[in-house]
Amino acid sequence: MPMQPWFTEAKLGIFVHYGIYSVDGVPESWSLYSGEVPHERYMRQLDGFTASAYDAGAWARLFARAGAAYAVLTARHHDGFALWDTAHGELNAVHHTPAGRDLVAEYTAALREQGLKVGLYYSHSDWSHPDYASVTHPAPPNESVATHPLVTPADGVDDPRAWSRYLAYRDGQVGELVSRFRPDLLWFDGEWERGEEQWGLPALAERILAGNPETVLNARMLGYGDYATPEQGVPLQQPPGPWELCLTVNESWGYQPQDRAHKSVRQLVRYFAETIGMGGNLLLAVGPREDGTFLPEQVERLEGLGDWIAKHSEAVHSTVAGLPAGHHYGPSTLSADGRTLYLVCFDPPRETVSLRGLRTKVRRVSVVGSGALLGHRVTGGLGEVPGVLWIDAPAPADVDGRATVLAVELEDELDLYRGAGRS
Incomplete structure (x- = not known):
């Protein structure tokens, strides 16, 4: 089906990586994958995830002030931790952290109140699920996918029944996101760890669009995606079709306290102008602290970019x-x-x-x-x-x-x- 007009008109979205990795400020999920943080210690962050100052309304007002038309929140990253009240899997903010709240529900309502389109990030992979490392990639793209114990069965022997259980879990969670929150956009990730057929993407795409035919899907749904998602660098040539540049305000996707290398507002304006000048959207990533608040430097960057966009709106919107x-x-x-x-x-x-x-x-x-x-x-x-x-x-x-x-x-x-x- 044709691309939803709102997406190509949007120009700016805000990408929010929020999860238990914000407690210790470690790389989101990847510190678990790399072994930088042992699994037990990584999961101890559940006890420190309070969302005590999380104010979805304040987030939505800030994103609107920045000139954004949509936002994308990490409903579940590769570590398997879900921000909503899911009936599938054990790791979620409502029942297993002091937060005790459905953060996705609050985020969705707040964005819609501000007239912003709702995007939800979901990783196909789950490095904490007991059935995830049960099948091998038919053509692994790198050595890590071929051998990593969080991805591939240790004995190299596929267990189709375990994989079916995993897909039922994945499909159940995606189904919840679609039916409860009706996101305008689903931003998938982790697709490199399996093939299209292994993921069951034809059936998944059909189920998503049956629930909401207007859902926009990113290219990490492989052959079923609507637009491309280059990261961290403006392409030198305009990509074919709709696209979106994913860019961090500093050098990290999630909150990492040692990372103070925030791009200046002038640099962000340059990224933004170069992106829309080639027909793309900028998806600008910020990482809140575990309590749900953003660093003042990140707020200042968003507000500064918003000031420039507001002043030059005619050169941005409807172009x-x-x-x-x-x-x-x-x-x-x-x-x-x-x-x-x-x-x-x-x-x-x-x-x-x-x-x-x-x-x-x-x-x-x-x-x-x-x-x-x-x-x-x-x-x-x-x-x-x-x-x-x-x-x-x-x-x-x-x-x-x-x-x-x-x-x-x-x-x-x-x-x-x-x-x-x-x-």
Whole structure:
């Protein structure tokens, strides 16, 4: 079915990694997998998970303030710990931690109250489930998947009955998420540890969409996903189809107290502009502490990004991917009607800003946010090869310290020259 329009219009989502790993501030699930934290000690974090200051309404207001249209919460990560009141499996926040609350239910209600779309993360894999390491991957992608005791049977002998029990557990939990919370988006993970048929993805996708036909699925549903999910680096070329860049505010997905390498607001604006300039969404990850509060540095980053988005809303919302590389030194977006180009300038423009290969005549140029009009002229050009459009640099008072955006209004729909010039 076609992609849900809300997703491609969203531009920004917030990714929240929240679980018992926040208690000791260890790498989410991976510290268990790597052996950095023994299983018994990892699970002792259950006793310290209080969510004592968890306020889903405050989260939702912060995400809306950041300019996000949706959020994705780790309902269950690879460690098997569930944030909702599940009838499948033993590890959950309601019955096995001091929190004693269905955190997913509160999150879902709060997001919808703010008009935000609800995303839930769920890992296909569960490194704590007794039946998980019961079958081998038919074509393991790496040595770890082929041999790790949390993934593969120790004797190398498959146990199909155990695997069937695991899939029933997985399907039961996903079914609960769909029926109770009706998420707009299901963000799966862990898919690399099995093949599509082993996971039973055809049947799982059918069940999800039968429960809610409008559910968006990410590419970690393999052949049943709706969009791609590159991580931690803006692609150099626009991916085909819908996509989303997953990016951490610092260097960690979940809360790790020693990680203070938070990206600046200016850097986040750059990531965001480069992503939407290639037609993608930015899914920006923050990690709350075990009590449910975010570090002040992360709040400041979200609010700062939100301020920039609000000021430049016309260049963000109801736009599509802008110019291909080579036309402008920076990212750009294009209005839905194809008649206004938005040029992003990360550094304060000096003297002029140039735009190459533009065949369409320009009606006017202004600074987004201030409305200041800018002079512009074309030099050169011969035959089918257009000249260069030169736009006067805005006055210092009209320059945005994080990124200045120029609106180039066209007399007709955008028409670009992409040739090699006269031979």
